[in-house]
Amino acid sequence: MNIVPSLHSDKVTQFRLLYTLFKDSISSTHLCRKCDDFKLYAMRILNKERVRIRSSHDHIQFQMDICQEIRKLRSAFLSPFIWIYEDGLEIHSIAEFYPNGSLQDLLDRDTSLSESHTLQIACEIVEALDTLHTAGIIHRDLAPCNIMFDASGHVVITGFGQACRPDSAASFPLPDTGLYCAPELILGWAHDFGVDCWSFGLLMYMMLFGSHPYVADNDNDNAAILQTKVLHSSLMVPRTMSVSWTVQDLLVQCLERNAALRLDIEQIRAHPYFCTV
The missing domain is CATH 3.30.200.20 (Phosphorylase Kinase; domain 1)
Structure with a gap:
């Protein structure tokens, strides 16, 4: 079509x-x-x-x-x-339309996912982002509601309303920087494919721990305060959850606020977390 x-x-x-x-x-x-x-x-x-x-x-x-x-x-x-x-x-x-719903629906129902289930979903998101970035396209809106599941349960990324190429990012700024956006997007700075890698780290965190790493589910502060928390709050791994050191290392390197030090999609793909796949 x-x-x-x-x-x-x-x-x-x-x-x-x-x-x-x-x-x-x-x-x-x-x-x-x-x-x-x-x-x-x-x-x-x-x-x-x-x-x-x-x-x-x-x-x-x-x-x-x-x-x-x-x-x-x-x-x-x-x-x-x-x-x-x-x-x-x-x-x-x-x-x-994907009747099997989205990652947001899955998290609303199950709160958090097992590490094996997270790995399965993460592999397919990385494969999709690798294809997208190789073609020179940034998604820029990688939120749980834009990660859908097809009839076989495989990941399908949708929501390309904010997608762009690096050289056109300044001409088509995001009209709304949500809580899944990288710091450079929230600040209105120049950006590239790294913004998707930040959002991938957020999705990983939410799948494993069932919450946003910087903003609480019941946080009623206004958007500016919530974005300030994304920009300045420390990344904490819940002590009540047991996850491997490899996934913790991946999260830290994806949620690096300095975009120049953040992992790109090829480095994410080569990370030891995915060595068993």
Whole structure:
């Protein structure tokens, strides 16, 4: 299925929204059904008034180009948007729907995962990121809600609405820097593939320990204070959890705040943690 150009708002009538899957400060993701073939899709609706998009046409064209490049990679671990179009004050991005849910759903249900289960998921995320980075693409939004599972339980990375190339990162800044973003993204600094490696470390930590390494689940502080905690809080490994020294070393090196010292995806792949795979 090919990505189509930006379309008139009549396109929205081809889909029926069923219910909300996920919501954040700038967008919402919904389960929807295509009216002609009744197939289910996931629709992300981005409110243009809540983000700093200088040109919605350029933003859509850029997203389409990135998604076309990802589709050409033919990776089973990557699922870019299929359609992207405008509807008034909204940008709609439509992707495959994965009924087995996301890593966020899995963590909400099981809280934390065994080290063997974490290793299985981590291997597939690393494989996906290696493919993406080799193609010169940064994801920039590697959150648990964007790690989906296909019918066989394998990882599929979605949510490419913030993806870019290193040379275009400054032209397409993130409209919202969430708690899974690397320090350089939160600070608005220049960045590269290392931001995905930071987010990978966060995902690893959450799978193993069931919580964010810097922000508590019941933390009600405003976004600025939460981001300050990400920037300055110490990385602590819970003493109540027993994990191998190799995974602790991997976490420390991925969650290195100095991007120049952080592991890149090839170094992550070569880390002793993955030697048993």
